[in-house]
Each structure stands twice: as C-alpha cells, then as structure tokens.
C-alpha cells in the first residue's frame with residue numbers, strides 16, 4: 027500500500043497508474059494507485075535541445091531513407107535539394123513510358139532504375155514536391171519503394187553514385203525546413219520529440235509543441251506593446267496620438283507578465299514529461315523492493331531471494347507507467363554493514379534516493395506491526411532508524427507483505443477512508459488512491475530548459491519596463507524590445523524590427 031506521509035498532496039499533476047500487485051496469491055491482491063506528484067524543486071533537468079549538423083554552405087542535394095529500416099510494406103527515400111529534379115530524370119521511369127518531367131505534387135507509378143545501367147531496381151511510386159511548397163522548402167523527390175533491405179540498399183547506393191548528391195546527416199531535412207522558414211525552433215524541437223516520443227503523454231506534449239507556436243503569440247503581444255510605446259516616442263501623447271496610450275501598454279504588459287509567470291510556475295511539468303520521472307525504490311533489506319521492481323517491469327529483472335542484502339548495486343529500468351516515462355531504480359536494502367561491497371551499495375542507494383524526483387519506501391508490514399502495539403499511532407514512529415534520514419514529505423510508503431501481517435494491523439486506520447486516503451477492501455486487498463487537490467493547471471508549454479531560460483529573461487525585462495517611469499519612454503521601449511528578443515530566441519526568430527514595422531504601421535492608421 028502506498029501512502030503519503032503528509033495528508034495533502036501539493037503536486038500540481040499526477041500519474042494514476044493502477045498497479046495490481048499479487049506476487050504470492052490471487053487472493054491477496056494489492057491494488058495500488060500511485061499518484062506521483064512532482065514538486066517545484068525537482069533536480070537535474072538537463073537541457074536537451076536539438077543537435078543539428080552544421081549548416082551546409084553548398085546546399086547540396088541530400089538523400090536518406092525516411093522510414094525505419096527493415097522489412098515493411100513501403101519505404102520512402104527522400105531527396106531534397108537543387109538537383110532533386112535531376113535525380114528524378116535519371117532514376118524515375120514512368121509506366122506510361124512517356125519521357126517528361128514530373129507533374130509536381132502528383133504521385134506517379136514508375137520504375138526506379140540505376141542511373142548508369144538503367145537496370146530495374148524496384149517498381150514503386152514517385153512524387154515531386156516543387157520548392158518552396160515542400161517540407162524542406164527545396165525541391166523534394168520522394169521514392170515510395172518496397173521496404174526490403176536489398177531494395178533499399180540498391181537505391182541508396184545508386185544515389186551515392188550521383189556526384190551532386192550526398193547522404194543526409196541526422197536531422198538535416200528538418201534543419202533545411204527550419205532554415206527555409208518552414209518551422210520555428212520550438213516546432214523543430216517538437217518534431218524531434220515527436221519522433222523520439224516513446225510514451226503516450228510524451229507524444230501529446232510533443233504534438234502540442236509541434237502544433238502551437240505559443241511563444242510566437244507571446245512575442246507578437248510584446249511587440250504590440252512596444253508599438254504603442256514607440257508611437258509615443260515618435261508622435262507624443264496628446265498631439266497625434268490618443269490619450270492613455272502608455273497606460274494601455276502598461277496594462278497589457280501586466281497581463282503578459284502574469285501569463286509568462288503562469289507558464290514558468292508549471293513546476294516543470296513539460297520538462298519532466300519529456301525526460302521522465304526518476305522514481306527510487308528504497309527501504310530495509312528484504313522488504314520486497316526487488317519484487318516490486320519485477321512486478322512493475324513485468325519480468326524478472328532483479329534477483330529476488332529470501333536472503334537480506336541480495337541487491338547491492340542499483341538497477342534502473344525505463345518504464346511506461348500510465349503513459350508517463352518513469353525511470354525506476356531498485357536499490358540495496360539500507361542497513362549498517364561491515365561488508366565492503368554492501369557498504370558501497372548502501373551509499374549508492376542513499377544518493378539515488380536523494381537525487382530522485384520521487385521515492386517509494388517499501389516496508390514489511392508484519393515487521394513493523396510487531397513493534398507497533400498501539401492502534402492509531404502514526405506510521406512514522408515505526409520507520410526504521412536507517413530509513414528515517416531519507417524520508418521527506420514527498421516520500422511514499424508501500425506496506426508490503428500484508429499476507430503475512432496479523433489482522434487487524436495497527437495501521438488499518440491509515441488505510442481507511444477514500445479520496446486522498448487509502449481504503450481497505452473487504453477481500454483483504456487494498457486500494458490507495460492519492461489524488462491531487464490542485465487540478466492540473468494549464469497544459470505546459472515549456473518542454474526544454476532552454477525555453478525556461480529565455481522566458482525568465484523576458485520576465486525580467488517586462489519587470490524593468492514596469493519599473494521605468496513613463497517619462498523615460500525611450501528606455502521603456504528598450505526594455506520591451508529586449509523582452510521580445512528574449513521570447514524570440516525560443517522560436518529562433520529575432521527579427522523584431524521587421525514585425526515592429528508592420529505592427530507600427532497598423533497601429534498608426536490615419537495618424
């Protein structure tokens with residue numbers, strides 16, 4: 027049974043996987059709803075921004091297999107660059123046998139041939155996307171072929187013989203799309219995450235990033251404020267410009283400041299969802315930690331024996347729990363020991379627990395029940411001394427081996443009631459349901475540490491604007507310009523002047 031040491035769960039979001047753990051017999055099923063809440067101060071989120079190859083000055087034509095290698099119905103070879111049409115001319119033979127250039131954006135049945143020998147490589151489909159109306163904004167040819175190892179390699183090697191073509195680097199098609207203005211940086215990151223997304227929630231977050239460029243909206247809003255202030259510099263209130271313009275800008279900035287602050291106080295949900303939650307299983311020896319890990323993994327990943335001190339090193343597994351990526355670590359049982367190897371294991375276990383986002387302490391219910399004669403006492407009196415220093419308000423407890431415990435146990439009161447508490451079922455199974463009081467706030471938009479850094483800097487510039495006296499219009503405008511640039515860095519667009527011109531023209535209609 028898992029139970030949080032504090033009643034209220036502060037975390038803003040939750041996982042609600044339903045674990046049905048019945049290591050010993052079907053009758054003693056232990057149903058467990060773990061709700062994992064991650065608090066603001068999670069540690070160690072690295073910046074995982076996309077690594078793209080260096081810019082290709084010559085913009086040569088590149089090619090690659092765009093679908094996974096291996097046996098499949100269809101594989102797609104993509105060719106992008108100024109010579110894509112030449113590739114078509116030397117390798118694609120239309121079934122109609124008519125010699126003509128492709129009709130753009132139309133799928134055509136064709137034979138794909140070796141450019142030198144005219145030898146047939148495969149029968150398939152081909153389509154020509156005329157730039158800039160293509161993914162990369164360049165001319166693109168796609169060859170839809172039968173996806174077999176031999177066919178794929180014959181087509182790729184035919185392409186490699188063409189002097190004007192070279193194999194694409196990882197991410198290079200996307201890079202060209204970005205450089206062609208087709209995607210902004212957040213969309214590129216979203217696309218990469220989408221390809222990498224292993225679990226459902228990650229997929230959703232990635233889709234969101236790829237679809238909505240929310241940062242662009244923010245930036246445009248800041249630029250609107252800037253336009254208002256710039257208008258004052260150029261014309262001066264009361265003359266050609268209506269009264270109260272500065273105040274209008276101020277109010278907008280206050281609202282924007284709030285919006286950005288809300289995004290920043292998302293407790294890093296977006297980043298956590300992307301990189302996975304680190305869950306450490308710990309507790310005294312023989313409590314059943316490795317059994318729990320094996321249950322979660324649905325396989326015998328860790329060695330389980332009745333001998334205390336079985337696990338020594340840390341065993342980490344990446345799991346998908348309720349659609350969230352969770353990195354679960356099994357650790358050595360915590361106890362004082364003179365054994366050199368076990369000692370190191372215990373030290374590693376402590377460090378792991380301290381570095382984890384969530385820790386789950388497994389205790390043997392019969393063992394702690396032995397020392398707990400009084401019903402109604404809090405669990406914390408019975409936590410073994412070796413465990414206590416690692417227990418925080420965010421530690422979950424799992425009271426294991428309930429099948430061996432006396433009935434009633436001194437801890438039944440902890441497990442009664444519903445909602446945020448645990449409840450006990452009549453059939454000796456247990457349900458613990460810990461749900462967050464705080465409804466999940468808005469969808470997170472910050473999925474990379476890089477976004478956070480720029481948003482924080484934008485926030486500081488907006489604050490500086492609000493602190494500037496309206497007399498100092500020029501200085502105030504400068505702060506807004508910096509704020510827009512900071513947000514612009516998220517999407518990789520910093521051409522503030524261009525947008526400013528456009529917005530400014532609109533704003534000054536007739537003045």
Ligand SMILES: Nc1nc2c(ncn2[C@@H]2O[C@H](COP(=O)(O)OP(=O)(O)OP(=O)(O)O)[C@@H](O)[C@H]2O)c(=O)[nH]1
Pocket residue numbers: 049050310311312313314315316317318329330331332333334335336337338357358359360426427428429430
């Ligand atoms: N009866 C009963 N036995 C259990 C339960 N869970 C685990 N065990 C047994 O308890 C023993 C210890 O289990 P492990 O999973 O190795 O315990 P551990 O906490 O990983 O132990 P160390 O790695 O030595 O610290 C094994 O014999 C398990 O089969 C349970 O719920 N009920």
Ligand SMILES: [K+]
Pocket residue numbers: 311312330331332333334335336337
């Ligand atoms: K053991």
Ligand SMILES: [Mg+2]
Pocket residue numbers: 315316317328329336337356357359
């Ligand atoms: Mg173990």
